[in-house]
Amino acid sequence: MKRLNVDRARSLRVGQTDAEQLLWHHLRNRRLQGWKFRRQNEIGLYVVDFVCPDAGLVLELDGGQHGDQLIYDEARTRKLEEQGYRVLRFWNNDVLTNTESVLEVILEALASPDPSPQPSPRRGEGACNGD
Template sequence: MKIKTKLPEKVLQRSRNLRKNATPQEIIIWSRIKNRNFKKLKFRRQYQLGKYIVDFICLEKKLIIELDGWQHSEQENYDLERTNYLERQGFKVIRIWNEEINSNLDGVFLKLEEFL
C-alpha cells in the first residue's frame, strides 16, 4: 500500500506556479515525455524531492531531468548542492541546456536514452 504524504500548501502552490509558467523548452520536453510517450516511462513535472522541486522525474528509473538556462551559470554552487543531494537519494540527474533543446532536440533524446 502506497502512503501519500500531504505537501505543505506553499510547496503545492510553487509547483503549480512552475507548471503554469513553464519555459518554451520545458513545454517542448514535456510534450515528448508525457503520457508515457518516451520509452513507455511515466514522467512527472515540477516534482518535490526534499526541499527541491525538480523539472522532470521518472520514479521508475530514478531519473531526473533538469533544464538549465542562462540563470543557471550564476547559481553553480546551488546546482551542485542540489545535484549532490538528489544523487545521494539514488537518482541519476541529467542537466540539459535550453540552447541544446532549441538546436538539437534529437540529440537531447539520444542523450536521455543513454542515461536509461
C-alpha cells in the same frame, strides 16, 4: 508528510519555459518508449523539472541564470544523488535546437542505469543451500 512546495510546483507547471514545454511534449503520456515522467515534481525540499520515478532519473533544464548559481546547482544535484537519483542537466538552448540529441541522451540513461549496490535477492534466489 506535508508537501511544502505544492503551490510552487503548480505555478512552475503553468509558467513553463519554451524548452520545458518542448521536452514535456516528448515525455508526457509515456511517449518516450513507455517511460513515465512527472513534471515540476517535489523531491524532498526541491521541485525538479522532470523525474522518471521508475528509473530514478531527474532531468533539469538550465537557462542563463544557472551560470550564476553553479554552486547551488551542484549542491542540489548532490542532495538528489544522495536520495538515489541520477541527475541529467541540459541547457535550454540544447533542448530547443538539438531536441533529438537530448532525447537520445535521456534514452541512453534510461537504458543503462548507473551501477548501484546489489539489491537483496528475491526469495528463493541467492546463496546455495549446500547444493
